[in-house]
Amino acid sequence: MILVEGWNRDVAGAREDIAQQEWLPGGSAVDVTIAPTDESVLSTTPTMDEVFDTGSLGSLLERSSWVNAEGTAIVRDGCIEWANPALHAICAVPDGTLHGSSVEVIEIYESTEGSDTIGVRARLDSSLDSVRPRRRALQRADGSAVAVSVAADRLQAVPDGAWVLRVREIAAHVRVDEELRTSEARFRALADHAPIGVFLSDVGIRLAFVNARFAQVWGRPAEELVGDRWLDPVLASDRDKILRAVGDVLCGDDASVTINVLRPEGDVRTLDIRFVPVVGVDRQASFVGSVEDVTDARAREAELEWQARHDALTGLPNRTELWEHINGHFARTSSRVSLLFFDLDDFKLINDSLGHFAGDILLNNVAGRLRDAVRAEDMVARFGGDEFVVFCPGIGTELEAKHTADRLLRELREPIDLGTRQVRVTASVGVIVSEADVHDPEMLIRDADVAMYQAKNAGKARAAIFDAEARRMIEHRLEIVSDLRRALAEDDVGVFYQPIVRHEDLQVVGAEALLRYSHRELGPIPANEVIEIAEASGCIDELGLYVLQRSCADLAEWRARTVGWRPQYISVNLAASQLAHPDFADQVADALTANGLVPQDLCLELTESQLMTDVDMAADVLGHLASTGVRLAIDDFGTGYSSLAYLKRFPVSLVKIERSFVADPEEAFVGAIIEAVVAVTRAVGGRVVAEGVENVAQLDTVGALGCSLIQGYLLGRPTPADQLPVDPDRRFRLERGD
């Protein structure tokens, strides 16, 4: 070690330590100080004389490979005594021409810098042992300048202070830098104009770059967001989320976070930020990322979510929302709750007569009244068309619940202004209070619905508390309906026939088709119950058509036989809804032609009340059918309004007197009534049938009163088609004792 003086001993000591670690190859690197420390050079330097001869030192240096990597010169008294080919090349001059020239050739002085600048020469004159590399400009022979790094070390072995100068061209690096800058400028332009906010990290949580879109999203200039200032407008509650995400991304994981930022205008935007880890050249953890303003998207999502859970017309929660609300309630507590199921009475009538627009106004009005009248913790939901459900989590007794329902009904009773007119609306309300252990919204709503039907059946405009018995009935009905549908599909519904006999000679003239249905598990179900259930469940049309077709087929079969029944017609009961079916006339015609029958073979029986439901339509359809030859009968005459006007209005061929008249024809006035009906019926060209004739006395009385046709157990019970007696006429005669 040669250049050690004073404090330098420590530096040299450090170098020795480093050399001992064997990771700093002593003296072989270009930037490390000069030859005198290079043992190989010194060991081949035999005498001081040779060293004084700089030419021989120069030739010595030339043999060292590292010397040729950069420009090297030996300088004494400001004069270049020797320079290697590399330095000549840097200066763009022929080899050897630098020998003897001033050292100042490698530095351009700027006149403005004056005496402050310690130039190469001045430094070489100082008492130092070495000069650290400096950037200098070098004037080349062709006049161009080249940037170089210049370093110098004193040759300690030479007493009068010769220096070894090292000159490295740095223009090449500069050019690479320029290219990098150009390419970076292109990427920067790309990032700057990207439609999505992007950013690059600096150190830690700091940002070095944000693009225009990022600045726009933040509502601040980009300069105000670099560093850690991008965090300032983030809502305090979200800062920890960002810190956590940045911690993750700096540890090498992708991270994303949704935060809210307060903009200078005072609005808060919701932003999605994604972070991707990047390891820099310096192996410093950093990240890049993107930011997206999702405020509007979130708002749209929230709106869609709201729409999915609310009714568009009234703004009330819908079925889904109600469901989850109740479930949510039971998830928190198991206290009893009440549920009120509202169904507006005769809403269809208002809709049909005043139009849907008026109907909507009315629904809105009802919704508003209910909502205003309930307590804050209650929920009013629109369940269906004109159905509303009020969920009261705080009401746990039937008394309270009924009281609430009555109060709400009073609220609804006030007239509603529909613009052109005022209407009063009533509702039927089903009330249910949950059992302590029942937490199923579906069951609650179903029971409330059942109770609502009870309220309807009890005369509408009232509230009914759910009755468990009623539910059992409903369940019973449901059971029947489902089996009835199966029976219809599997042709498992029975049709029995009861003969209709001519009084004068007891000849069979017709047969009434009667429904016989037996549930698979519950056994036989009375026909009137089956029909009621079928009407309520909407399968009455199907059932009616089935009976019509079966009857026609059976009649055709009897006709085909050589012995047995030969009724002139078959009598089939109709339901009102069948009459309203647009294809009914066609169904009748099809059933007849399919079995080779004529219209006169069929008699359709209707009750007065069925005719009444829509008199005009019934008159049209029945008039048409009658014109083709189908017979019409009014059933159970005497039970309804018994308006004789029907007999004029409809082309009736048979009137069937209700069985209660027949049961005791001797009673006061009954005989007179029967006589009157017979007289009127005859007047319009029809005949009267006495139903329910059970004994000979009845038979004789009704016959005397003018009933020309008889039906009843006396003359034959309802019987399956395949069990009909071969010659019923004979039996009737024998029984009567003729």
Next chain:
Amino acid sequence: MPTSQASAVRVLHVVDDPSSSAADLARAVAVDPVLTAQAMRLANSAYYGLSRRVRSAEFAVSVLGFATVRSLAASFAAGTLHKGVRLPEHFWEHAAATAVGTAFVSTRLDVDRAEAFSLGLLHDLGAALLCRHDPGGYSFVEEDEQHRDSARSMLVERDVLGIDHADAGAAVLEAWRFPAGMVDAIATHHERPSGHDSKQQRALAAGQALAELAELDDHEHAAACQLVLHHEDALQLADVSPAAAFDLSRMIRGEAHAVAASFHVSEHDAPEGYAVAD
């Protein structure tokens, strides 16, 4: 020199090996508790904004980057991290302010930020060395009232101590194989700025100017204006307008304080399980 220098040398070695990972460097750092504690304190300082979330040496190394870890190792090897060591007046305050300032202007000069930060942190390392090895001589230099004048203070140092602190720091860093650009910039940091200066030289010159501005109090307007005029060239070469210089210096002040605080360690600050080595 403290005997623990070997661990610093190992750190420098790992930094220089391009195949080293953050985990490798963290292992090398973790050998020395003082160095580890310093790395953790700096990474947890407000400057990095991570709010004391850095709890492992590896995370600290990742956050700081290799360049900064290397500059910590160099500071450590030079003895400046050790408790009770005599340092020039306001040494860490000035180093931190210059580090933050240089890092601030690094982007516009296309200098790597971590390198810029290290430049500032280490630019006066030579002064610390001189102060340690010739405390009397260094006191004399410090007392020289003219020491704000760069050229003069350098001459005084050379007269009194035989070498100026710029050359002293550069010599050490060069021996430790710091990048030539950094060594050059530190060697010349008291020279007058020129258009031929490298980007590192420009960054450091501007960083020093901003640091000096930041070290003034808010009310010292006249002094601030004088400083800006004095450093007009340095600021101009880094593309910093006088107005921007005032703005930047205000920002630098707070952050420099956070960085400097991480270097002021008392025994109470030492993390649990770490003894502060002497």
